Amino acid sequence: MLHIYCPHCGEYRDEEEFHSVGQAHIARPLDPEACSDEEWGEYLFFRKNPRGLHHELWVHSAGCRKFFNMTRDTQTYEIKEVYKIGEQPTVVVQLQAVSGAQS
Amino acid sequence: MSDVTSTTKLEQAATKAAVMNQLPADKESLGQSPLHHADFASAAKRGAQKGGIHLSELALLGHLTLRCDAGNLEQLAAVEAILGVPLPLTPLTSVEKGAYSVRWMSPDEWLILVPGLEAFSIESQFRDAMPGHYSLVNSSGGSTVLMLSGDNAVELLQKSTTIDWHLSVFPVGKVVSTLFAKSTATIRRTDDQRFELIIRRSFADYIWLWIQDASLEYGLVIEA
Numbered sequence: 001m002l003h004i005y006c007p008h009c010g011e012y013r014d015e016e017e018f019h020s021v022g023q024a025h026i027a028r029p030l031d032p033e034a035c036s037d038e039e040w041g042e043y044l045f046f047r048k049n050p051r052g053l054h055h056e057l058w059v060h061s062a063g064c065r066k067f068f069n070m071t072r073d074t075q076t077y078e079i080k081e082v083y084k085i086g087e088q089p090t091v092v093v094q095l096q097a098v099s100g101a102q103s
Numbered sequence: 104m105s106d107v108t109s110t111t112k113l114e115q116a117a118t119k120a121a122v123m124n125q126l127p128a129d130k131e132s133l134g135q136s137p138l139h140h141a142d143f144a145s146a147a148k149r150g151a152q153k154g155g156i157h158l159s160e161l162a163l164l165g166h167l168t169l170r171c172d173a174g175n176l177e178q179l180a181a182v183e184a185i186l187g188v189p190l191p192l193t194p195l196t197s198v199e200k201g202a203y204s205v206r207w208m209s210p211d212e213w214l215i216l217v218p219g220l221e222a223f224s225i226e227s228q229f230r231d232a233m234p235g236h237y238s239l240v241n242s243s244g245g246s247t248v249l250m251l252s253g254d255n256a257v258e259l260l261q262k263s264t265t266i267d268w269h270l271s272v273f274p275v276g277k278v279v280s281t282l283f284a285k286s287t288a289t290i291r292r293t294d295d296q297r298f299e300l301i302i303r304r305s306f307a308d309y310i311w312l313w314i315q316d317a318s319l320e321y322g323l324v325i326e327a
């Protein structure tokens with residue numbers, strides 16, 4: 001059972017009170033009419049499924065009923081941070097040195 | 104928060120168009136509590152007079168759900184003028200003045216309880232005085248209030264919820280919306296061993312049965 005901090009209520013609550021709503025930071029295309037089928041399909045249906053850090057949207061459904069973001073490790077289930085809608089995560093995947101050529 | 108900061112005259116008029124007094128015209132009958140069938144009045148006389156759990160219903164109060172902008176000082180002033188008490192802006196807190204009480208429900212939502220016969224007059228005052236973009240819904244018929252007290256009240260809540268009820272983290276006046284058994288409740292501590300449960304009408308019977316079962320080991324005293 002996860003112990004989740006709600007940034008709106010300002011305290012930890014049991015996982016039972018929350019629902020996960022999937023990947024966070026999905027921006028709706030500003031002009032849907034101008035999208036190709038592929039772009040619109042990507043927006044609607046395609047989601048990340050990382051092993052490791054994942055930014056997710058959650059809702060405190062039995063509490064304040066507000067949405068917020070959570071960065072969670074999908075491998076260990078460790079919650080790295082929670083942050084409000086409109087804010088950016090501070091815990092992000094560090095980009096590795098791209099090519100092995102330099103080492 | 105809403106990005107709507109001002110409303111036109113037309114919109115102001117629209118906020119008043121849908122206002123209606125939900126009470127019957129005779130002004131005497133307030134309707135029927137969802138726990139009418141439980142007949143607390145008779146149970147209080149015939150039932151146990153001693154026990155660790157005391158239960159009563161505050162039936163047919165006026166429940167007003169207010170949504171507005173916590174950063175809008177004009178709105179906050181209007182609310183304070185109407186209720187005589189400022190909105191609790193700190194999460195999970197409540198305020199009480201006379202027969203009026205206000206609970207923080209969410210950063211932009213509060214639940215106001217008033218005497219049943221006053222609900223419409225207070226609602227009308229909001230329509231007249233509240234500036235800007237807001238919402239006020241009279242949800243009186245949708246829920247009811249149970250008062251739970253006694254030496255074992257905390258134990259009953261511990262069985263029914265996942266909240267930490269220790270006084271050091273759950274002081275008098277704190278309010279939480281949470282899961283209660285397999286339903287939900289908004290629970291406020293009104294004294295060390297006294298709690299107010301606001302429950303949904305459709306779950307009232309289920310919670311009544313649950314409380315009877317959960318208090319078997321302590322003894323249940325119904326108060327009219």
Ligand SMILES: [Zn+2]
Pocket residue numbers: 006007008009010060063064065066
């Ligand atoms: Zn919350």
